[in-house]
Amino acid sequence: MKKTLVIGASLKPSRYSNIAIGRLVSSGHNVKAIGLREGEVSGVTISTKKESFKDIDTVTLYLNAKRQVEYYKYVITLEPKRVIFNPGTENPEFYSLLKDNNIEVEVACTLVLLSTNQY
Numbered sequence: 001m002k003k004t005l006v007i008g009a010s011l012k013p014s015r016y017s018n019i020a021i022g023r024l025v026s027s028g029h030n031v032k033a034i035g036l037r038e039g040e041v042s043g044v045t046i047s048t049k050k051e052s053f054k055d056i057d058t059v060t061l062y063l064n065a066k067r068q069v070e071y072y073k074y075v076i077t078l079e080p081k082r083v084i085f086n087p088g089t090e091n092p093e094f095y096s097l098l099k100d101n102n103i104e105v106e107v108a109c110t111l112v113l114l115s116t117n118q119y
Contacts, residue, residue: 001029002119003055005078007071008062008089009035009046016086017062020110027114032056050074060084060110065091076101084110 004024010017017035022042024031032053035046050071059080061068068091075083076097082104085091095105113119 001027002057003030003053004032004058004060005053005056005080006031006033006044006060006062007075008067009033009041009044010062011035011037011039011041011046015062016111020060020062020086020114023111023114027119029119053078056080058082058084060086061089062086063089065089065094068094072097076103079103082106084108084113086110 006017006021008017009021012018018041021031021033021044025042025044031044033044033046036048038048039046056078057080059075061083072094080103083098085107086109090107098105
Protein backbone atom coordinates (compact mmCIF):
# COMPACT_ATOMS: atom_id res chain seq x y z
CA MET A 1 0.00 0.00 0.00
CA LYS A 2 1.13 3.53 -0.75
CA LYS A 3 1.77 5.99 2.06
CA THR A 4 -0.14 9.06 0.92
CA LEU A 5 -0.15 12.69 2.03
CA VAL A 6 -3.32 14.65 1.29
CA ILE A 7 -2.61 18.38 1.10
CA GLY A 8 -5.71 20.56 1.27
CA ALA A 9 -7.61 18.15 3.52
CA SER A 10 -11.04 19.33 4.63
CA LEU A 11 -13.22 18.39 7.59
CA LYS A 12 -16.34 18.96 5.45
CA PRO A 13 -17.80 15.61 4.34
CA SER A 14 -18.88 17.02 0.96
CA ARG A 15 -15.33 18.01 -0.06
CA TYR A 16 -13.41 15.73 -2.41
CA SER A 17 -10.33 15.74 -0.17
CA ASN A 18 -12.47 14.40 2.69
CA ILE A 19 -13.98 11.70 0.48
CA ALA A 20 -10.51 10.79 -0.82
CA ILE A 21 -9.17 10.33 2.72
CA GLY A 22 -12.02 7.94 3.49
CA ARG A 23 -11.51 5.93 0.30
CA LEU A 24 -7.73 5.80 0.74
CA VAL A 25 -8.16 4.50 4.31
CA SER A 26 -10.77 1.93 3.27
CA SER A 27 -8.41 0.77 0.52
CA GLY A 28 -5.74 0.10 3.15
CA HIS A 29 -3.40 3.01 2.46
CA ASN A 30 -1.47 4.75 5.23
CA VAL A 31 -2.77 8.34 5.05
CA LYS A 32 -1.40 11.60 6.42
CA ALA A 33 -3.19 14.91 5.95
CA ILE A 34 -2.56 18.65 6.04
CA GLY A 35 -5.35 21.22 5.99
CA LEU A 36 -6.40 24.64 7.21
CA ARG A 37 -8.08 23.26 10.32
CA GLU A 38 -7.04 20.52 12.70
CA GLY A 39 -9.39 17.62 13.11
CA GLU A 40 -9.95 14.02 12.13
CA VAL A 41 -11.39 12.32 9.06
CA SER A 42 -11.81 8.53 8.88
CA GLY A 43 -9.33 8.11 11.73
CA VAL A 44 -6.72 10.34 10.03
CA THR A 45 -5.53 13.37 11.97
CA ILE A 46 -5.43 16.55 9.91
CA SER A 47 -2.46 18.72 10.82
CA THR A 48 -2.08 22.41 10.04
CA LYS A 49 1.73 22.17 10.02
CA LYS A 50 4.12 21.00 7.31
CA GLU A 51 5.39 17.97 9.17
CA SER A 52 8.45 16.07 7.97
CA PHE A 53 6.72 12.80 7.13
CA LYS A 54 8.97 9.90 6.12
CA ASP A 55 8.53 7.50 3.21
CA ILE A 56 5.70 9.34 1.46
CA ASP A 57 4.97 7.54 -1.81
CA THR A 58 2.25 9.85 -3.10
CA VAL A 59 1.17 13.43 -2.44
CA THR A 60 -2.35 14.20 -3.63
CA LEU A 61 -3.22 17.88 -3.94
CA TYR A 62 -6.52 19.60 -3.23
CA LEU A 63 -5.29 23.21 -3.42
CA ASN A 64 -5.54 25.64 -6.32
CA ALA A 65 -2.31 26.69 -8.07
CA LYS A 66 -1.93 29.94 -6.06
CA ARG A 67 -2.22 28.13 -2.74
CA GLN A 68 0.30 25.48 -3.83
CA VAL A 69 3.22 27.94 -4.02
CA GLU A 70 3.88 27.80 -0.28
CA TYR A 71 4.15 23.99 -0.55
CA TYR A 72 6.66 23.75 -3.44
CA LYS A 73 9.81 23.32 -1.35
CA TYR A 74 8.00 21.26 1.29
CA VAL A 75 6.70 18.67 -1.18
CA ILE A 76 10.07 18.42 -2.93
CA THR A 77 11.88 17.82 0.39
CA LEU A 78 9.48 14.95 1.17
CA GLU A 79 10.83 13.22 -1.97
CA PRO A 80 7.59 11.45 -2.91
CA LYS A 81 7.56 9.14 -5.92
CA ARG A 82 4.63 11.08 -7.42
CA VAL A 83 2.31 14.03 -6.96
CA ILE A 84 -1.30 13.78 -8.10
CA PHE A 85 -2.89 17.01 -9.32
CA ASN A 86 -6.63 16.51 -8.88
CA PRO A 87 -9.13 18.44 -11.06
CA GLY A 88 -8.83 22.17 -10.35
CA THR A 89 -5.24 21.92 -9.10
CA GLU A 90 -3.43 21.99 -12.45
CA ASN A 91 -0.14 23.90 -12.19
CA PRO A 92 2.50 23.72 -14.98
CA GLU A 93 5.01 25.70 -12.89
CA PHE A 94 4.89 23.09 -10.12
CA TYR A 95 4.99 20.24 -12.70
CA SER A 96 8.36 21.58 -13.92
CA LEU A 97 9.82 21.87 -10.42
CA LEU A 98 8.75 18.33 -9.57
CA LYS A 99 10.09 16.85 -12.80
CA ASP A 100 13.41 18.68 -12.23
CA ASN A 101 13.57 16.80 -8.92
CA ASN A 102 12.71 13.41 -10.48
CA ILE A 103 9.22 13.34 -9.00
CA GLU A 104 6.48 11.92 -11.20
CA VAL A 105 3.58 14.26 -12.03
CA GLU A 106 0.14 12.75 -12.50
CA VAL A 107 -2.77 14.96 -13.58
CA ALA A 108 -5.64 12.76 -12.48
CA CYS A 109 -8.39 12.27 -9.94
CA THR A 110 -7.46 10.28 -6.85
CA LEU A 111 -11.06 9.06 -6.50
CA VAL A 112 -11.14 7.78 -10.09
CA LEU A 113 -7.72 6.13 -9.72
CA LEU A 114 -8.93 4.33 -6.59
CA SER A 115 -12.25 3.27 -8.10
CA THR A 116 -10.56 1.86 -11.21
CA ASN A 117 -7.75 0.10 -9.29
CA GLN A 118 -5.10 2.32 -10.92
CA TYR A 119 -3.92 4.01 -7.73
